[in-house]
Amino acid sequence: MKIDQDILKSFIRRAFAEDVGTGDITTQATVPEGTNISGKFIAKESGILCGVGVAKAVFSYADPNITFKPNFHDGDAVQKGDIIAAVSGDAAAILTGERLALNLMQRMSGIATNTHAAVLQVAGTKAKIVDTRKTTPGLRVFEKYAVHTGGGTNHRFNLADGVLIKDNHIKAAGGITQAVTAAKAVAPHTLKIEVEVETLEQLEEAIKAGADIVMLDNMDNETMKKAVTQTAGRAILEASGNMGEKNLADVAATGVDIISIGALTHSVKAMDISLKFD
DSSP states (O other), X not given: OOOOHHHHHHHHHHHHHHHHTTOOXXXXXXSXXXXXXXXXXXXXXXXXXXXXXXHHHHHXXXXXXXXXXXXXXXXXXXXXTOEEEEEEEEHHHHHHHHHHHHHHHHHHHXXXXXXXXXXXXXXXXXXXXXXXXXXXXXXXXXXXXXXXXXXXXXXXXXXXXXXXXXXXXXXXXXXXXXXXXXXXXXXXTTSOEEEEESSHHHHHHHHHHTOSEEEEESOOHHHHHHHHHHHTTSSEEEEESSGGGSOHHXXXXXXXXXXXXTHHHHSOOOOOEEEEEO
8 A cells, every 4th residue: 555645745735734834933933044953763662663754755845955864664663762764954844844744653653563463463364454444534544554554454445445334324224134235236346245243143134135244243252253154154254343452363263354443543552753853
């Protein structure tokens, strides 16, 4: 997965407008015009790095003459104390872009680190670690890129990417069979149909109705094992529901194909990174 450069530039432009407002008063008041400076981005904890290219783009927007030299790249493991990158150029421009660059790189690295840890838990099984749409509005492309960087897989990017019939859709449609039948009547053949279920009875109904994927919502491990046996390969099975709080190795051992974790993006702890001037 790559971040579209037009999307990146548009986002940075809006982010600068939000953060800078009519001007960086502190820098304008304290830093003499024309001052040049150099500094280093330092990892203050270990983790999986993500957002290096985004940080570089931030400084390029602040001043195209700023030099940003990374020592590590997205997906690299860094240790506490590692110098991630060096930056040099106009001090005022670097100071103005500093917080935006750090905010993005810290959050993206936190997501990549979390995802990597989850992927390690299911290593050796067929289960894939997958994100959700529980992302920060406006930051989805960055957060899903970070999941991918950490070794995870992306679920739907938006509502147009697939049919996912959840509990409220089922209630509004009048039942699982009705919802799936209606979806199959209008969805193009290129889109898979996924249905959220809470019981083994609903699982069977969803499969018979023609679901390609079934989301097992908040089932315990023993029930998910039964679901895998019952399904017998007739549909892809996705484990979901507070998976970030569970032992993922045990969940993967049930035989499910996918484990979706909203916590990868919606409640991540940012990785601690700082910029220190020389």
